[in-house]
Amino acid sequence: MTYQNVDEFISLITEKIRTLFGKELHNANEKDVYYALASIANDEMHPHWCKTNEHYEQKKVKKVYYLSMEFLIGRLLESNLLNCGLLDVTNIALKRLGFKRDAVFIHEHDAGLGNGGLGRLAACFLDSLASLQYPGHGCGIRYRYGLFEQRIIHGHQIELPDYWLKEDYPWETRKSEESISVHFGGSVHMHRRANGSLEFRYENTDEVIAVPYDIPISGYHNHTVNTLRLWSAESQDRNDVANHSDHYYHALDHTHSIDQISGFLYPDDSSYEGKKLRLKQQYFLVSASIQNILRHYLNEGRGPLTQLSEHIVIQINDTHPSLAIPELMRLLMDHYDLNWDQAWETTHKTIAYTNHTTLSEALEKWPKDMVQNLLPRIYMIIDEINERFCQGLWFDCPEMREHIPALAIIADDQIHMARLAIVGSFSVNGVARLHTEILKKKEMKLFYQLFPKRFNNKTNGITHRRWLLQVNPHLANVITDVIGPAWIKRPNQLISLLRYSNDPAFLEQIEQVKLQNKRTLAQFIYDKMGIKVNEKSIFDVQIKRLHEYKRQLLNIFHVIYLYNELKDNPKLDLTPRTFIFGAKAAPSYHLAKEVIKLIHTVASLVNHDYDVADRIKVIFLENYNVSLAEKIIPAADISEQISTASKEASGTGNMKMMMNGALTVGTMDGANIEIRDLVGDQHIFMFGLTSDEVLHYYEHGGYSARDIYNTDDRISRILDQLNSGVFGEQEMEFKDLYYNILYHNDPYFVLKDFDPYIETHELVEQAYRDRSIWLNKSITNIAYSGKFSSDRTIQQYASEIWQLTKNPIK
Ligand SMILES: *Cc1c(COP(=O)(O)O)cnc(C)c1O
DSSP, X not given: OOOOOHHHHHHHHHHHHHHHHSSOGGGOOXXXXXXXXXXXXXXXXXXXXXXXXXXXXXXXXXXXXXXXXXXXXXXXXXXXXXXXXXXXXXXXXXXXXXXXXXHHHXXXXXXXXXXXXXXXXXXXXXXXXXXXXXXXXXXXXXXXXXXXXXXXXXTEEEEEEEOTTSSOOTTOEEOGGGOEXXXXXXXXXXXXXXXXXXXXXXXXXXXXXXXXXXEEEEOTTSSOEEEEEEEEEEOSSHHHXXXXXXXXXXXXXXXXXXXXXXXXXXXXXXXXXXXXXXXXXXXXXXXXXXXXXXXXXXXXXXXXXXXXXXXXXXXXXXXXXXXXXXXXXXXXXXXXXXXXXXXXXXXXXXXXXXXXXXXXXXXXXXXXHHHHHHOHHHHHHHHHHHHHHHHHHHHHOGGGGGGHHHHOSEETTEEEHHHHHHHTOSEEEESSHHHHHHIIIIITHHHHHHOGGGEEEOOOOBOHIIIIIITXXXXXXXXXXXXXXXXXXXXXXXXXGGGGTTOHXXXXXXXXXXXXXHHHHHHHHHXXXXXXOOTTSEEEEEESOOOGGGTHHHHHHHHHHXXXXXXXXXXXXXXXXXXXXXXXXXXXXXXXXXXXXXXXXXXHHHHTOTTTTXXXXXXXXXXXXXXXXHHHGGGOSEEEEOOOTTSOSOOSHHHHHHHTTOEEEEOSOTTHHHHHHHHOGGGSEEOSOOHHHHHHHHHHOOXXXXXXXXXXXXXXXXXXXXXXXXXXXXXXXXXXXXXXXXXXXXXXXXXXXXXXXXXXXXXXXXXXXSHHHHHHHXXXXXXXXXXXXXXXXXXXXXXXXXXXXXXXXX
């Protein structure tokens, strides 16, 4: 059904308001309209959802299950309307009814069930799977509290619980009849059956009920509706849940009430915490999901479980769900009577693993004792996998004998989850070309020697439907006006824009769109913070989690440098700039929080200084999340992607901003390199150490931050200002940042890259002044951004890892 007719659509809204709320449209508020529209979208999706499931079941098509501890889906109303083909008519109807669209859409609380890039990737993948008509479902956890809400008080980050389910969430359906039992603790006893085989009996386990909540994932203008299944932990006795439902962050390592398992999302990005509750969450996700997969497989009559891998692929998003390997083994052997060899063959042909990082602090290692106590049978299986793997190495690969300690899954009383994931899967992929090369040549070199065919690259992507079509409709319209709408289904066709990259009329349109988006963001900033920003200034944007390796510090040093220059020479000819930051720090990450405080301290200095007035401004937008990203990205001129080379596995913020016409100032890291390869050096601003240089310094030394401090006046001035309290109220406010650079030798090479960074920004400024040069670069970036659609990424996963075929519905 399509509602081309606006009157018809308005009567539909009217009817919804009556049936949902028992009132007339003229008495309805924005929230009522939100729920009415959500209900209309659901009416549109639900019949196709049933058909999609029917089709997958009856045709017994091969399916992928994407297991992830995080799905950072953000708001769904606008993207669902877009995918269902109802967004245009909605916009017109709302306008006619006198409702502001944003005022309606903000009544949906962001589903912040992820930390950052990894969780957002999972969300983009679901969108692309459905839009490309692939049978693919997500499996995750329905955390009652998503990523914390960030408030800034006197420049400090304060974390508030994100109780996102406070209001009715219209997209989920509870499926209690599909609940699954998950067992923790207890003991395992072996019995020999009459036929001689072994039976494992579990005793005195704690039972947790996993209740699925399903969210429909609609494809774009097709009839595919896949499923995101989020598991909620409940006890048999539902009253138990009500009593504990307001616990948050409590008793992390004490006995947990059952519902705490799906209580909150751990707020650490790119770092590992060996907390027992986190291990429980991981096993809970994995056990519920795999039991569910096997149950459906058998109910659909797809054949014996030894053929599982012909029907099912399980992709694990980082090592967080890597217990899927021993859990699948356990179920196949203990519940379905396969022997070890059959179970192993089936398991490692079914599971594929995506690696997201080479940061050592992020590599998961669980204490052996913790796993043994919490998951005794799982521990036995991991132990056996490890024994057989090491035995194999010893007898079959004599040249590897000396490396066994570095390869063993269990070593130093720890279980190395990445090693388990590599050994137990048929595919190991990195998320950008450089990252995969580093995995093969450095981080996982020995495993690569053992299993060369297992390793492959899948450069990340973003859904261009949300990150261009939805968030930047003005740009989308201008593009469609010149090259037609084919790019929407085939984003590579954006390349046709190159033909217009010197067309003055088109340049002017691109300029106007950006200006309009900057105006909208400036208004938002004014409404939120009461700060007026110059909409003609360069919007220089760094939005991402706060982490040392992402080097927000380098960016703020640039601001301080410019401030010092302006104080020394108030007549300096500088194109006005607005520095825009958005970033959450993990609550326990002290240095990251100090950087947030520094940004605020510099902001209040700079924003209130008359000498600088209107030439530089520093804006920190609090509570960075998907919805805020959607507001900022269309207005960005500069995309700051300045991680220490080798540290950012891929980045996806870089792709979102490129697609919206921002130019990248970036290091030779992650997918920045692939952006550079496409657009060419003249359309991107690259600077700084290469990953080889960084890795060489780490291995052989030879870097001295102190030497740079001693020889570069600009740097010593900044560091001394940091230390002497010129910015802060207190002298020692930033002492840890200062010490980290001068006494811990600047582990992320901020000082080393400072000079080339400043120089690069001077080039940026020159380029910006020549509007046709700048706009040409901007258009070139948009034109090449099609490659970074997650449709391309999913296409590659489907054909190179999953062996999946498209299944049009109806
Ligand atoms: C895209 C996105 C990220 C990832 O950003 P990077 O710059 O790649 O780290 C993080 N958080 C949100 C909300 C995003 O939308």
